[in-house]
Amino acid sequence: MSSHPRIKAAIIGFGRMGEMYLHQMLRSTQWEVRAICDTDPDALAVAANIAPSDTVLTAHEDDIFNDPQICMVVLSALADSRKRHLFKAVEHHKHVVTEKPLGSNIEEEYEVMEKIRQNNLMVTVNLPLRTAWYHKVIREFISSGEIGDLAIVRICHMTPGLAPGEGHWAEGPLFHDCGLHYVDIAHWYAQSDFKTWNAQAIRMWNYHEPWWLQVHGTFENGIVFDITQGHVYGQLAKDLTHNGYVDIIGTKGIARMTHDFVTATVELHGITKTQVIRKPFGDKNLDVLLDLFARSIIQGNLDPSLPKVKDAVIASEYAWKFLEDAARHDMPARGDNKTLEEIRERRNNKRIGYGLLRKKKKYND
Numbered sequence: 001m002s003s004h005p006r007i008k009a010a011i012i013g014f015g016r017m018g019e020m021y022l023h024q025m026l027r028s029t030q031w032e033v034r035a036i037c038d039t040d041p042d043a044l045a046v047a048a049n050i051a052p053s054d055t056v057l058t059a060h061e062d063d064i065f066n067d068p069q070i071c072m073v074v075l076s077a078l079a080d081s082r083k084r085h086l087f088k089a090v091e092h093h094k095h096v097v098t099e100k101p102l103g104s105n106i107e108e109e110y111e112v113m114e115k116i117r118q119n120n121l122m123v124t125v126n127l128p129l130r131t132a133w134y135h136k137v138i139r140e141f142i143s144s145g146e147i148g149d150l151a152i153v154r155i156c157h158m159t160p161g162l163a164p165g166e167g168h169w170a171e172g173p174l175f176h177d178c179g180l181h182y183v184d185i186a187h188w189y190a191q192s193d194f195k196t197w198n199a200q201a202i203r204m205w206n207y208h209e210p211w212w213l214q215v216h217g218t219f220e221n222g223i224v225f226d227i228t229q230g231h232v233y234g235q236l237a238k239d240l241t242h243n244g245y246v247d248i249i250g251t252k253g254i255a256r257m258t259h260d261f262v263t264a265t266v267e268l269h270g271i272t273k274t275q276v277i278r279k280p281f282g283d284k285n286l287d288v289l290l291d292l293f294a295r296s297i298i299q300g301n302l303d304p305s306l307p308k309v310k311d312a313v314i315a316s317e318y319a320w321k322f323l324e325d326a327a328r329h330d331m332p333a334r335g336d337n338k339t340l341e342e343i344r345e346r347r348n349n350k351r352i353g354y355g356l357l358r359k360k361k362k363y364n365d
């Protein structure tokens, strides 16, 4: 690998994720980041402090799309520009690593999927649970027969993270913005299509969108699931904590995972063995994603383990469906805007909380 010249790349959207991509690409010998685009001059000022001095910093995306030397773009702006960026990437023959979702709404995502299908460019989506070591270990354990037949997939992700109105306004309610990852990984475990579902949500702090949602249902192959997701987990507690797990139940054994965002612990209880594995959590796993994508470009074939556009579109579509189902049921409100203001103040000004976005001068709503 190291004998191959660095792949010339660019990043569009230099917020929290864009910065993570840059750090990872600077650590690797596979990439040369030639240009970074962001419409916010403050974001470009941050980039200037991190990127090598000869990196092009621009507010104009076409400086990147029109540069024939750039063969790959990272799309890490928000969902409202994703379709335009993906269409331009196809038209200008750039390979793409893109953030989710792939458009502002599901119709745009289907248009993107069709556009990409008609071309032979390589596109992968950052669905970091699919590149996480712990989910791969658990799925291998399931495949080995140790838990019997997979029957129940239980997933929970609750943190004192992104609060309503802090950012990501283009990505939809939280269960779409963040929840789609858990929809995706449930689908990945079951290896079957969603069949039935029933969702319950709550509008915390009287915000107009739900910020916690629980859904349970069935897959076509008879596996059942429940997903609980919310960034409503004690934002004003003296000491912050979270609750994240997968609990995989078979007809004979179980496999489960918990993490503290530093270390992930996998516990395997199979019919012939019991095993506990503790390893670094890996967070967004951009090292794995970018390494596999660089190898894919060099070899001319998308690595089959990389997340596909279709995976992201299905996850997005069902996250929307589960939100729609929750909206058909009673959706109570608890708490008030005063508490939400306290949460925003603590997160944005005191910088206390999980998943903090770069400090904003004003809230978006």
Ligand SMILES: NC(=O)c1ccc[n+]([C@@H]2O[C@H](COP(=O)([O-])OP(=O)(O)OC[C@H]3O[C@@H](n4cnc5c(N)ncnc54)[C@H](O)[C@@H]3O)[C@@H](O)[C@H]2O)c1
Residues within 6 Å of the ligand: 012, 013, 014, 015, 016, 017, 018, 037, 038, 039, 040, 043, 061, 076, 077, 078, 079, 081, 099, 100, 101, 126, 127, 128, 167, 168, 171, 177, 284, 357, 358
């Ligand atoms: N895969 C994951 O686990 C994961 C995690 C967090 C965020 N995300 C996704 O990543 C994307 C970015 O999230 P973030 O947390 O970095 O948000 P952010 O708000 O920190 O950054 C977004 C950046 O994009 C810039 N931008 C907006 N429109 C632009 C345009 N048209 N051209 C160029 N730049 C533009 C903004 O100025 C900002 O700097 C979102 O779509 C989000 O859904 C994915």
